[in-house]
Amino acid sequence: MEEIGFLGLGIMGKAMTMNLLRHGFKVTVWNRTLSRCDELVEHGATIGETPAAVIKKCKYTIAMLSDPAAALSVVFDQHGVLEQICSGKGYIDMSTVDAETSSKISEAITAKGGHFLEAPVSGSKKPAEDGQLVILAAGEKALYEAALPAFDVLGKKSFFLGQVGNGAKMKLVVNMIMGSMMNAFSEGLMLADKSGLNPLTLLDVLDLGAIANPMFKMKGPSMIQSSYPPAFPLKHQQKDMRLALALGDENSVPMPVAAAANEAFKKARSMGLGDLDFSAVHETVQSSKGSS
Numbered sequence: 001m002e003e004i005g006f007l008g009l010g011i012m013g014k015a016m017t018m019n020l021l022r023h024g025f026k027v028t029v030w031n032r033t034l035s036r037c038d039e040l041v042e043h044g045a046t047i048g049e050t051p052a053a054v055i056k057k058c059k060y061t062i063a064m065l066s067d068p069a070a071a072l073s074v075v076f077d078q079h080g081v082l083e084q085i086c087s088g089k090g091y092i093d094m095s096t097v098d099a100e101t102s103s104k105i106s107e108a109i110t111a112k113g114g115h116f117l118e119a120p121v122s123g124s125k126k127p128a129e130d131g132q133l134v135i136l137a138a139g140e141k142a143l144y145e146a147a148l149p150a151f152d153v154l155g156k157k158s159f160f161l162g163q164v165g166n167g168a169k170m171k172l173v174v175n176m177i178m179g180s181m182m183n184a185f186s187e188g189l190m191l192a193d194k195s196g197l198n199p200l201t202l203l204d205v206l207d208l209g210a211i212a213n214p215m216f217k218m219k220g221p222s223m224i225q226s227s228y229p230p231a232f233p234l235k236h237q238q239k240d241m242r243l244a245l246a247l248g249d250e251n252s253v254p255m256p257v258a259a260a261a262n263e264a265f266k267k268a269r270s271m272g273l274g275d276l277d278f279s280a281v282h283e284t285v286q287s288s289k290g291s292s
């Protein structure tokens with residue numbers, strides 16, 4: 001697995017590729033906005049002009065794309081993955097998408113003799129930079145095993161969850177919980193502030209109790225300052241809430257808390273906050289600060 005293709009150099013793809021390069025992998029990269037490849041080339045990557053060109057060159061290719069539409073487009077459009085995938089080649093989609101999207105891609109790839117693994121990740125920009133992601137793989141077990149040398153560099157733990165779709169579903173469940181927690185946390189910070197408490201003291205109290213967690217600890221101080229540098233873009237969190245709610249619909253699971261959190265993320269998007277970190281949902285509570 002020393003030579004890998006990588007499609008999608010956003011926040012996550014760039015960090016993951018840098019990490020692979022640092023660990024001696026030869027990586028051929030492609031990004032829709034090709035200029036984003038330049039920095040990776042400075043660190044030793046090679047450019048593929050199209051997804052098809054990357055697949056042609058590499059035995060294994062990883063994708064890290066924004067959403068289902070992007071994941072499908074890179075596979076099915078002209079000069080896409082399908083044009084060159086064939087027997088002996090593996091395609092590993094690490095984007096967060098729904099199970100249906102992943103299955104469509106899997107069917108198309110395997111119909112051409114290729115091998116497919118979905119492998120969405122838990123963990124954000126910093127864990128991606130540090131090789132500390134949690135990898136939620138599903139699909140072809142042999143490809144999972146072939147990918148382990150790369151997964152060992154990218155992550156601190158990999159799970160193999162069985163058939164295609166299970167990785168996507170696990171990821172959506174995790175992010176649904178995270179999005180709901182973020183909204184409760186935002187309201188708590190505001191409630192502390194409005195009721196005359198110091199929100200920084202609230203962070204200390206939370207950190208010592210049963211609901212201590214890295215997300216509150218890491219995001220809390222900047223949220224109090226209304227600063228939201230993007231690690232996990234809010235538009236992607238809202239996409240994940242939407243996809244998780246659809247999974248809830250399919251399985252008749254009532255999710256009123258997640259539905260309310262989704263509304264808050266939608267409101268934040270309508271306020272133009274989609275490209276900021278998902279913690280910017282705090283602004284939806286802040287925006288009612290002045291009201292009595």
Ligand SMILES: NC(=O)C1=CN([C@@H]2O[C@H](COP(=O)(O)OP(=O)(O)OC[C@H]3O[C@@H](n4cnc5c(N)ncnc54)[C@H](OP(=O)(O)O)[C@@H]3O)[C@@H](O)[C@H]2O)C=CC1
Nearest residue numbers: 008009010011012032033065066070095096124231232236
């Ligand atoms: N950021 C995070 O903390 C985490 C993100 N994820 C998931 O990982 C995926 C990537 O996230 P992240 O890196 O943050 O996202 P970014 O928005 O930073 O990057 C998105 C990438 O997708 C590409 N893209 C978007 N639309 C298309 C399209 N139609 N065709 C081809 N390429 C397209 C972008 O290309 P271009 O540069 O041209 O716009 C870019 O390379 C998402 O599914 C996200 O939910 C998972 C875990 C953590």
Ligand SMILES: O=CCCC(=O)O
Nearest residue numbers: 096122123124175232
């Ligand atoms: O999908 C994004 C997950 C972000 C995180 O796990 O911190």
